[in-house]
């Protein structure tokens with residue numbers, strides 16, 4: 001295996017990630033890949049001997065545009081199919097979950113570059129032009145949590161095993177046509 005790195009290992013977006021881990025995505029493939037993250041991070045300190053302060057707090061999306069609400073309803077249903085405890089709340093219920101929800105007290109912010117693809121989905125696969133050249137990039141802001149699943153996928157592709165999750169729709173050739181799969185809606 002040949003690793004080319006122009007800077008320091010982990011010095012790219014990964015060093016800037018908030019470390020949020022979730023399965024609240026729009027597509028089946030992302031929900032399935034997302035679920036593999038917590039499984040790895042939960043036992044990370046034991047497996048790798050490094051404490052990562054893993055906590056299960058949950059995600060709360062605040063939808064401010066009523067036009068966005070219909071897009072969230074089928075997503076929550078899809079996520080529940082996979083056992084994710086995803087629910088739509090009205091503003092009053094959201095306030096009960098997180099009483100300090102106003103942003104008046106925001107004191108700081110951080111920034112970094114998101115590597116975006118046109119459909120806000122990652123690009124994972126093996127090149128058809130260059131044998132044994134694998135790519136896993138373009139995570140569009142959700143690549144930290146998909147790291148463990150991506151490692152498994154690349155391992156399986158390398159070993160010519162069928163990956164546990166069908167990732168055909170993540171192949172780079174999807175951009176060769178105009179009609180690509182629906183874009184991931186739930187990005188942060």
Ligand SMILES: Cc1cc2nc3c(=O)[nH]c(=O)nc-3n(C[C@H](O)[C@H](O)[C@H](O)COP(=O)(O)OP(=O)(O)OC[C@H]3O[C@@H](n4cnc5c(N)ncnc54)[C@H](O)[C@@H]3O)c2cc1C
Nearest residue numbers: 005006012013014017018019020112139141142143144145
């Ligand atoms: C502010 C911020 C918050 C985020 N929060 C979250 C979050 O809560 N949860 C989540 O899942 N994701 C989050 N992300 C997204 C996540 O960090 C990225 O999707 C993920 O880290 C991408 O990993 P990567 O290995 O593809 O890229 P990187 O970590 O950027 O690694 C790419 C590497 O390639 C090297 N490189 C680039 N070009 C070349 C070249 N030509 N030759 C050699 N080496 C090269 C770079 O030096 C770099 O080390 C966040 C991102 C940002 C910026």
